[in-house]
Amino acid sequence: MSNEHITEPEVNKNVSPLDDFDNAETVSSAASSAPVSDDSILDFDDDPLSATSVSKKSLVIFFLIDTSGSMKGKKMGELNTVMEELIPEIRRVGEADTDVKIAVLTFSTEVRWMYSNPIPIEDFEWARLRASGVTSMGAAFKELNHRMSRNSFLNSPSLSFAPVIFLMTDGYPSDDYKEGLRELQTNSWYKFGLKAALGIGQEANDNILAEFTGSKDTVVHAYSGGQLAQMIKIIAVTSSQIGSKSMTLSDDTSHELGEEDVFAAKQKLLGQQIQELVSTQTDGDDVPFDTGW
Amino acid sequence: MIELEIGQEVEMEFGGKAKVLSVIGSGGQGIVYLVRFNGQKWALKWYDINKMAKPAAFRKNLQNNINDGPPSNKFLWPKYLTKEMEDGTFGYIMELKPEGFDSFVDILNTYKLEIDPLTGRGVKRPVKFNTLSAMVTCVINIVNAFRQLHRAGKSYQDLNDGGFFINVNTGAVLVCDCDNIAPDGSNFGIGGKPGYMAPEVVRGIAQPNVQTDKYSLAVVLFKLLFRGDPMEGEKVVRDVCLTESSELKHYGQNAVFVYDPDDASNRPVRGIHDNIIKFWRIYPDYIKDAFIRSFTTGISDPTKRIIENEWQKLFIRLRSEIIQCGCGRTNFSSMFIHQNEKTFKCPKCGMEFVTIGFNNRDYRTPLYLGCKFYECEIVPESDDFTAVAGELVENKLKKGVLGIKNCSDRQWKAKMPDGVFYDIAPGKGFPVWQGLEIDFGEVKAQI
Numbered sequence: 147m148s149n150e151h152i153t154e155p156e157v158n159k160n161v162s163p164l165d166d167f168d169n170a171e172t173v174s175s176a177a178s179s180a181p182v183s184d185d186s187i188l189d190f191d192d193d194p195l196s197a198t199s200v201s202k203k204s205l206v207i208f209f210l211i212d213t214s215g216s217m218k219g220k221k222m223g224e225l226n227t228v229m230e231e232l233i234p235e236i237r238r239v240g241e242a243d244t245d246v247k248i249a250v251l252t253f254s255t256e257v258r259w260m261y262s263n264p265i266p267i268e269d270f271e272w273a274r275l276r277a278s279g280v281t282s283m284g285a286a287f288k289e290l291n292h293r294m295s296r297n298s299f300l301n302s303p304s305l306s307f308a309p310v311i312f313l314m315t316d317g318y319p320s321d322d323y324k325e326g327l328r329e330l331q332t333n334s335w336y337k338f339g340l341k342a343a344l345g346i347g348q349e350a351n352d353n354i355l356a357e358f359t360g361s362k363d364t365v366v367h368a369y370s371g372g373q374l375a376q377m378i379k380i381i382a383v384t385s386s387q388i389g390s391k392s393m394t395l396s397d398d399t400s401h402e403l404g405e406e407d408v409f410a411a412k413q414k415l416l417g418q419q420i421q422e423l424v425s426t427q428t429d430g431d432d433v434p435f436d437t438g439w
Numbered sequence: 440m441i442e443l444e445i446g447q448e449v450e451m452e453f454g455g456k457a458k459v460l461s462v463i464g465s466g467g468q469g470i471v472y473l474v475r476f477n478g479q480k481w482a483l484k485w486y487d488i489n490k491m492a493k494p495a496a497f498r499k500n501l502q503n504n505i506n507d508g509p510p511s512n513k514f515l516w517p518k519y520l521t522k523e524m525e526d527g528t529f530g531y532i533m534e535l536k537p538e539g540f541d542s543f544v545d546i547l548n549t550y551k552l553e554i555d556p557l558t559g560r561g562v563k564r565p566v567k568f569n570t571l572s573a574m575v576t577c578v579i580n581i582v583n584a585f586r587q588l589h590r591a592g593k594s595y596q597d598l599n600d601g602g603f604f605i606n607v608n609t610g611a612v613l614v615c616d617c618d619n620i621a622p623d624g625s626n627f628g629i630g631g632k633p634g635y636m637a638p639e640v641v642r643g644i645a646q647p648n649v650q651t652d653k654y655s656l657a658v659v660l661f662k663l664l665f666r667g668d669p670m671e672g673e674k675v676v677r678d679v680c681l682t683e684s685s686e687l688k689h690y691g692q693n694a695v696f697v698y699d700p701d702d703a704s705n706r707p708v709r710g711i712h713d714n715i716i717k718f719w720r721i722y723p724d725y726i727k728d729a730f731i732r733s734f735t736t737g738i739s740d741p742t743k744r745i746i747e748n749e750w751q752k753l754f755i756r757l758r759s760e761i762i763q764c765g766c767g768r769t770n771f772s773s774m775f776i777h778q779n780e781k782t783f784k785c786p787k788c789g790m791e792f793v794t795i796g797f798n799n800r801d802y803r804t805p806l807y808l809g810c811k812f813y814e815c816e817i818v819p820e821s822d823d824f825t826a827v828a829g830e831l832v833e834n835k836l837k838k839g840v841l842g843i844k845n846c847s848d849r850q851w852k853a854k855m856p857d858g859v860f861y862d863i864a865p866g867k868g869f870p871v872w873q874g875l876e877i878d879f880g881e882v883k884a885q886i
Contacts, residue, residue, distance in 0.1 A: 164795055170797050192717070192720075192721050192770060192774055193769075193770070194571055194574070194664075194718060194721055194722075194770065194771070195567060195568055195570075195571060195574065197549065197567070197666040197718070198549065198666070198713065199546045199548050199549045199550075199666075200548075200662065200666050200667055200668070200714065201667055201668070201671070201711050201712050201713075201714070203681060234554065236513055237552065237554075237561060238552065239668060241544050241600070241601070242544040242545075242547035242548050242600050243544075243634065268552060268561045268563075296679070303682070303711055304676060304683065304711040305671065305675060305676055305678070305679070305681050306679060306680050307680070307681055308680050308681075308682060334680070335680065338680055338682045346775075391632075391633065401643065402642050402643055402644050403641075403642055403643040403691070405684045406686065407643075408683040408684055408686075408687050409683065409684065410683070411683045412683060419596070422489060426441065
């Protein structure tokens, strides 16, 4: 682990937070009441060179992946391959500022996490997925809501960035996705999170996906294997880049920024960048073999 | 064309072609490739002009910078532009990072992730400064580089931890990503990296300039020494999630330094900001005061920010106050017992260190075997902080006798126990004794 903490944080969890990230459980007064000790210089743990890594913000990237029976074959093969290749590519995305972790939730008849906890990206290994069963998307939303909490997957003692949530599906939900989504929408991590979705093939419904992401800009569609790999990379790389960094809020200096100017700025930027990238991709599969030379 | 392909050839502005060999890395503005040009390997930065506000002006500025040349050899400066492609995209080539340099990011992380090409697994190689002197020299080098840049009338604009390569053995520094450097007052669309940006830039009421560079420089120095974020304390952590609006608040509208003496609302939190808590008590007051000034009055009043020359003096002093004790303890004199006005004592082994006073400064410098002083410390007009002028050594013929060796190229005079001043030619030396006085020319020193 790159972000080792020597001591347990002296945080208490009783003070009401400024935002409602999991209602009333957040870090509070620690150092102000306990000023830095006046330890004598006889304390030998004072080597100016023996630093630990700078305190980092933490980012969890959630992949929600449809593993229903219709994903069988080429789709799942392509997805497994691209995910294996993708992980090393986004390893360095956090630089010195962010610890990036990955959590993968699969949904078919059942909803299942690939690992029981988010795994640091440096140690993450993709476990190949298999497809079978129906599409319990609503149950997946409920499970995600349950885990996106300070008591569960988002338990970093230091600051976090809002999570990246990337949904991939090829079909229409077989359960009541709306009820699951309503629950999820009450979750502050979801509200501030960076949401993107990929529809795979003819059956996937982009309107449902836009309901999930909150805007059409962050929904893309893949109709072929080549596109699937391209789109997964575009979304995962772009969203992890934006998600793992603070935001350059504006380069317009005509007026002072207010909260309303910056609200959901990252999500808007994600939408913009995804659209730009998607529009520049040419789909090799759709181009007749004798053109483009 | 946003991405180049391996093997692709890019035409250079003044003829010749650069052949793309591999990808080195990618950043916010584009991708950096390893290329071969004129039989040599170079780094090619290739822009995504879609992300640029004013590509033509940006290119013109790069051209001007190439013509002006780097302010010193501490910069990995743009060397040649490429031709523009049909769609207007372009890039420039620069020299590759030399061997032996690590990125500042890796130093902050304390390791570099090296990927095993066979398994694809990451292996962590530790990265840290070898000596305290190398670390402080690195700080002086960074400060000096920006002093040179600002003296050339230019500002760096997006100063951040990605902008340096550092040699952890010597403290040598190379400033990279020099492509946003622009004449003070102009800006070609870069805002900067959050956490490093001056509050007025975060708030959207100023564009990057020399004054905002000074704020970012203070953040870089703080991160290098204290290994944490100067504005991230309890107040920020309490927000749990750093949303866009909390960022605007904590780094713009209401930025509070973690050790603001008049505002304790944002102190470092144990378990999260342990580095800062530990290191803050190690550094002497004149260093802490400079950071306090930068991050309190310097937040709202850019003219109150520390100028590079002042940083340089402070850190040259700090380097001269490092004591390397025979018992292995190496620290600043502030962490040794101040036995009396002229002596420090090691709290671990009890060894005592005499000090020497120079007439051009109001603090005394501890002497220990191996300690050095530099040209800039004994020649008033010198800015040379790397050339060693003198060193405390043991006499090779008389074991146990310590003295100062003249490593400069000028003659000094030193007072010997017989009360007479003798000429000390370059390469010669003289013993350290209770009544020692040295005449370096304009600068004089005495025990």
